[in-house]
Each structure stands twice: as structure tokens, then as C-alpha cells.
Amino acid sequence: MNFKSISFFALSILLLTSMELPVALTINQSSSQKKIKTLTLSIQPLFLNKKLILNDKIYSYSNSKKISIETLKFYITNIRFFEKNKMVFSEQSSFHLLDSDNPKSMNIKLSVPQALSYDSIQLGLGVDSTAHVGPMTGDLDPTKGMYWTWKGGYINLKLEGYIDGIRSRKNEFQYHIGGYQFGENCYQEINLSIYNKKASTINIGLELHDFIQNLDLVKQSHIMSPGAEAVLLSSQLVKCFKIIKK
Amino acid sequence: MKKYIFITVIIFITLTSWVLIEEVYFIVPENWPQPVYDFKQNKLTKEKIELGRILFYDPILSKNNKISCASCHSSFGAFAHVDHALSHGIYDSIGTRNVPGLMNLAWQPAFRWDGGIDNLDEFSIMPLTHPKEMGEQMNSIVSKLNQSAFYKSLFFQSYQDSVISKEKLLKSLSQFLLTLVSYNAKYDSVMRKQASFTKQESNGYQIFKANCNVCHQEPLFTNFSFQNNGLPMDSTLNDYGRFLVTQNTVDSFLFKVPTLRNIEYTFPYMHDGRFKKLSEVIKHYNSGIISYSTLSSSLQKKISLTTNDKIDLIAFLMTLSDRTFVFNPDFQFPKQLLTN
Known part of the structure; x- marks a missing residue:
């Protein structure tokens, strides 16, 4: 430590001690605290309506093309509940990084009011970097590999794997979708109607077949920066989320 | 009253020590060997380190002005490129080797995975000019910088000369890179x-x-x-x-x-x-x-x-x-x- 920082530290301590400390805030222990319940959003990646299996499983799409998925990571943010188009609940600091490699991360546990009544939910796909996201901690920790730079912001979704016949090294494809600046904003909202309003788990499927079907992965094996393609893919991605009725 | 005198004295001491003590920009951590980089021929200064940092983050150094050194060397990944097996450069081109993290470079006698370059000041030429990295020519970078009032002013503050040369560019980049010392794990x-x-x-x-x-x-x-x-x-x-x-x-x-x-x-x-x-x-x-x-x-x-x-x-x-x-x-x- 150098002298400059030591002296700065000494000065700060002095200034702090000469100030009045604020009275500790009393926490409002209202009775409504008891009326909280846990609601789980379980997001399940699917391939042709079946649970997606990573790595070894080889899937077919577009008749005969073969694909296997190695990585699927994405952000679900700004979770909101609606009733008759009016917002009735929104989760605070709502940032969740979902990683198919980590099944626990695919279940988002929410604390909602016991009496919450809703008919639809809205989820953000990706991190809306145009808004202030607050401290870069927890799922927003930039060392988790989902952050580009100030210019690119957060990566909303990573999808990586292998495709037969693709003209890339080891038949590999890598899609890193994100971007927040003007003309490059990939943040999207998913709106889903809820039928079973009493269930303690809302099951949501992400049908990857529908997404992959639209891609020309053989021609374009990599998307790894913000731009028009990433924006187009994001708008297609949100359509692949659906409520699974169990 | 005594309290105020005391505070005034402390503030005075703080301010004078601030001015009198020369800022040290590079510390050899305790029990570490001496670095191999010759600091005598590129003495670190606050202005040059900051200039190096700006250059490191500025896409002006690449051919299409879209990617910077930091595009592949993210501070949050200890200056490596997380999740990229091979380097990923200009026009989404993919190189042949993994991007290494950047840290403690003053101790490093050779650069690149094959040690092909043995001087940090010359090292930066490779990523700047490689067609699969930043793809630009050195002369072209120097001329872009010389056309920028922003950089002319920054180089003047650092070198008391607003004419930007290849050598000054490379040494400024080295200045920032040398400060990337990791010793607090x-x-x-x-x-x-x-x-x-x-x-x-x-x-x-x-x-x-x-x-x-x-x-x-x-x-x-x-x-x-x-x-x-x-x-x-x-x-x-x-x-x-x-x-x-x-x-x-x-x-x-x-x-x-x-x-x-x-x-x-x-x-x-x-x-x-x-x-x-x-x-x-x-x-x-x-x-x-x-x-x-x-x-x-x-x-x-x-x-x-x-x-x-x-x-x-x-x-x-x-x-x-x-x-x-x-x-x-x-x-x-x-x-x-x-x-x-």
C-alpha cells in the first residue's frame, strides 16, 4: 500500500467519525410476511417436445441434419405477473442465469404473496443493459462468462454444439446472442398465458427444435457479436417459449 | 475547538504528503523475483499508463474500427477470452490458438504460446496486424491516431510532443499492460x-x-x-x-x-x-x-x-x-x- 492511499484512508476515517451516524432503520415486521408462498418457474429446454439431453444425444432436424447441443445458457430477468393486463407482482432484482449443465439453475424460486391472482406472466429474455442493472454480483457476476464489454453488455444466450456437415472446425457451431445499443438491442419479452393458476410450479418449455429449424447453421456456424442477425434470432427465440401443461 | 484544530492538522499533513511523495506505479510483491522488463527505457507515468489503457479499449486500433484489444482480453476474465477455445478476431474470424490471460507480464521473458517474441514493446504488433486478430497495418494505425485531436492531446500530455509514432504507441500500450499485476489471491x-x-x-x-x-x-x-x-x-x-x-x-x-x-x-x-x-x-x-x-x-x-x-x-x-x-x-x- 502506498502513502497516498494510507493518507486518504486516514482522512476518510476522520471525516466519517465526525459525522452523525444515521439511526438504524427499523424493519417493518408486518403480518403480511407470513402470507408469502414459494412459486417455482421451471424452465425446461426441449427438443421435439422431449427433455433436451446435452452432449451425447444426437438429434435430427430438417429431415436429415444431425445436431448435438453442448452448451445452453441464458438469462431470464424482470419476472412480472399480470391479471387482466394489469401488473400485480414483479420480482425485485430479477436476474437469473440458467445453465442446462446445472439443473438447479433451471428452477427459479419466487416469493410471491399468498393471495396472488394472475392470468399471465412476462419474462425478460436477456439482460436489459439499457437499464441500470445495479451491482455486478450474483448471477450478473461478469466472471461467469456471460459479459462482453461495456459496448456489448451481457450475452443474453449462449447456444453451442456440433452439426454434421458444417464447414467449421470439428463441425462446431457457437451462437452468442446479445447486444443492447441502438439497433442492436436483443433484449426481448416473453408473454405467456397461465391456465392452471393454482399450481405451485409453472412449467415452461423452450423448444429448441423450433429455433434451430429456422437457422442456417451450416452456412453460418458462428455468431459472436451484436448486430442485425442477433436481433433477428432473439425475436425468433422468444417464440420458442411455451407453457407446458402437465 | 480542539477537535477542529486536530482535523485541520491531519488534513494539512495528508495534503502535503500527497504532493511530496512520488507515486509508485509498479510494485514488486514481497518475495517475488525481479521483473525482466527494462523499466528504465520506458519509465511508467500516470499519463502514459492511462493513455495505454485508452488505446487498449479503443477499436480505432483495428482495421474496421470495431474491435479493441479488450474485445478478446476482458478484464473480467483476467484478460483472457472466456468460452472461446480459439481466438476470435476481426470479421468474426477464428485463429489457431487460445487467448491467454494478461497478468504479471513484466516477469515474462517471451510472449505467445511459442515464445516467438521476446520483448513486450514489440509484442503488441502481432495482434494489431494479424489478419485474424485486429487486421490493421501499423502505419495506418499511426496515421489514424495522428488525425485524432483526442489522441494528439493525450500524446502531448504524455510525451510533450503531439506527433504520434509507432514507438510511442507500443510503449504506451506496454505501460498499461505492465500495471496488470495480480498478487492478491x-x-x-x-x-x-x-x-x-x-x-x-x-x-x-x-x-x-x-x-x-x-x-x-x-x-x-x-x-x-x-x-x-x-x-x-x-x-x-x-x-x-x-x-x-x-x-x-x-x-x-x-x-x-x-x-x-x-x-x-x-x-x-x-x-x-x-x-x-x-x-x-x-x-x-x-x-x-x-x-x-x-x-x-x-x-x-x-x-x-x-x-x-x-x-x-x-x-x-x-x-x-x-x-x-x-x-x-x-x-x-x-x-x-x-x-x-
Whole structure:
């Protein structure tokens, strides 16, 4: 430590001690605290309506093309509940990084009011970097590999794997979708109607077949920066989320 | 009243010491060797370090003005490129080797995986001009900078001369790179006796010392040598490593020993980024090494680790993570670029 920082530290301590400390805030222990319940959003990646299996499983799409998925990571943010188009609940600091490699991360546990009544939910796909996201901690920790730079912001979704016949090294494809600046904003909202309003788990499927079907992965094996393609893919991605009725 | 006098005196002392004591921009951490970089021919100054940082983050250095050094060297990944097996440069082109983290470069005698460049000031030319990295020509960068009032002013503040040359550009970049010193991991606190390892980390440290320490020598966690670590050759790359520099067959498949500091953040691993997880790396050293005539002498004897040993070793490697380094605001995007 150098002298400059030591002296700065000494000065700060002095200034702090000469100030009045604020009275500790009393926490409002209202009775409504008891009326909280846990609601789980379980997001399940699917391939042709079946649970997606990573790595070894080889899937077919577009008749005969073969694909296997190695990585699927994405952000679900700004979770909101609606009733008759009016917002009735929104989760605070709502940032969740979902990683198919980590099944626990695919279940988002929410604390909602016991009496919450809703008919639809809205989820953000990706991190809306145009808004202030607050401290870069927890799922927003930039060392988790989902952050580009100030210019690119957060990566909303990573999808990586292998495709037969693709003209890339080891038949590999890598899609890193994100971007927040003007003309490059990939943040999207998913709106889903809820039928079973009493269930303690809302099951949501992400049908990857529908997404992959639209891609020309053989021609374009990599998307790894913000731009028009990433924006187009994001708008297609949100359509692949659906409520699974169990 | 006494209190105010006291405060005034303290403020006075603080301010005078601020002015009188010369700022030191480079510290050799306790018990570390002396750096190899010759600071005499490129004396660090506040202005030059800051200029280097701005250049590091400015896409003006690339051919299409879209990517910067920081595009592939993210501070949050200890200046490596997380999740990219191979370097990913201009026009989304993919290179042939993994992007190494940038840290403790003042101690590093040679750069690149094959050690092809031995001077930090010359090193930056390679990524700036490589067609699959930033793809620009040095003359063109210098002329772009000379046309910028923003840079003319910054170079003037640093060098008392607003004419920008290739040498000044490279030395300024080096200034910033030299400040990227990582020495505040938990491991360092333990060595300074300010913290202690858990039982698991401690066991991992013993395993490390018995099996890895010859090449990944403390405190820099590399001896900067070139070794063949027994990886099967990737036929999509056919990379002969150091042989490409020396043309000597004894150097076939030798690559520079990388530091293990901040390894938690610098995935994927190896010169070609073939392993995504540390467990795969350890599995390789435990059971995946294949025989070569140039195989590292340190790897001739088989390493046999139990499942628990492997977990403990990873726990030790996690103590090399330096969060003060990856979150150091002095290393992050400089705000001046936003207003430029």
C-alpha cells in the first residue's frame, strides 16, 4: 500500500467519525410476511417436445441434419405477473442465469404473496443493459462468462454444439446472442398465458427444435457479436417459449 | 475547538504528503523475483499508463474500427477470452490458438504460446496486424491516431510532443499492460500469513507441490519454459508449437507453460482451448498423457491422483483467483472513450 492511499484512508476515517451516524432503520415486521408462498418457474429446454439431453444425444432436424447441443445458457430477468393486463407482482432484482449443465439453475424460486391472482406472466429474455442493472454480483457476476464489454453488455444466450456437415472446425457451431445499443438491442419479452393458476410450479418449455429449424447453421456456424442477425434470432427465440401443461 | 484544530492538522499533513511523495506505479510483491522488463527505457507515468489503457479499449486500433484489444482480453476474465477455445478476431474470424490471460507480464521473458517474441514493446504488433486478430497495418494505425485531436492531446500530455509514432504507441500500450499485476489471491494472503488454507485447500497445495510445481513454479506459477504436456495433436490445427519458431525438432509440440493464477476465470484451457473445465485438465494429466519423444521430462513419471485428490487440487487452484485483480476499476473501460 502506498502513502497516498494510507493518507486518504486516514482522512476518510476522520471525516466519517465526525459525522452523525444515521439511526438504524427499523424493519417493518408486518403480518403480511407470513402470507408469502414459494412459486417455482421451471424452465425446461426441449427438443421435439422431449427433455433436451446435452452432449451425447444426437438429434435430427430438417429431415436429415444431425445436431448435438453442448452448451445452453441464458438469462431470464424482470419476472412480472399480470391479471387482466394489469401488473400485480414483479420480482425485485430479477436476474437469473440458467445453465442446462446445472439443473438447479433451471428452477427459479419466487416469493410471491399468498393471495396472488394472475392470468399471465412476462419474462425478460436477456439482460436489459439499457437499464441500470445495479451491482455486478450474483448471477450478473461478469466472471461467469456471460459479459462482453461495456459496448456489448451481457450475452443474453449462449447456444453451442456440433452439426454434421458444417464447414467449421470439428463441425462446431457457437451462437452468442446479445447486444443492447441502438439497433442492436436483443433484449426481448416473453408473454405467456397461465391456465392452471393454482399450481405451485409453472412449467415452461423452450423448444429448441423450433429455433434451430429456422437457422442456417451450416452456412453460418458462428455468431459472436451484436448486430442485425442477433436481433433477428432473439425475436425468433422468444417464440420458442411455451407453457407446458402437465 | 480542539477537535477542529486536530482535523485541520491531519488534513494539512495528508495534503502535503500527497504532493511530496512520488507515486509508485509498479510494485514488486514481497518475495517475488525481479521483473525482466527494462523499466528504465520506458519509465511508467500516470499519463502514459492511462493513455495505454485508452488505446487498449479503443477499436480505432483495428482495421474496421470495431474491435479493441479488450474485445478478446476482458478484464473480467483476467484478460483472457472466456468460452472461446480459439481466438476470435476481426470479421468474426477464428485463429489457431487460445487467448491467454494478461497478468504479471513484466516477469515474462517471451510472449505467445511459442515464445516467438521476446520483448513486450514489440509484442503488441502481432495482434494489431494479424489478419485474424485486429487486421490493421501499423502505419495506418499511426496515421489514424495522428488525425485524432483526442489522441494528439493525450500524446502531448504524455510525451510533450503531439506527433504520434509507432514507438510511442507500443510503449504506451506496454505501460498499461505492465500495471496488470495480480498478487492478491487467497494464496498470497496465506503466504503473507494473513489468512489460512482450509484443510481441503491445504491438501490440494501438497498435491500441487508434489506434481505441478516444477513447471508451474511459485510465486508466478510458471517457470516460463516450453514443454510438451502430452496432448494428442489436434488434426484440425496441426500446431507444432515452438518448432514453428526454432525449426528445431526437439521443440516439436512444445508450448509455453502458462501461469495458473486466476485460472478459475480463464477457461477454456490449453493452447487450443480444448478443455472447458479444470476437471478435464486434471484428468488429462492423470490419465490422458500420450507418449512423444519430446514429452516433458517432468511428465515421464505417471501422476496418480484419487478422486478426492483431484477435488482438493481444484480447491487449491481456486485460491489463485484474485478478485481484486479482475474487478480493479483501474483496469476497466476508461470513461474518456465515451466522450471522445
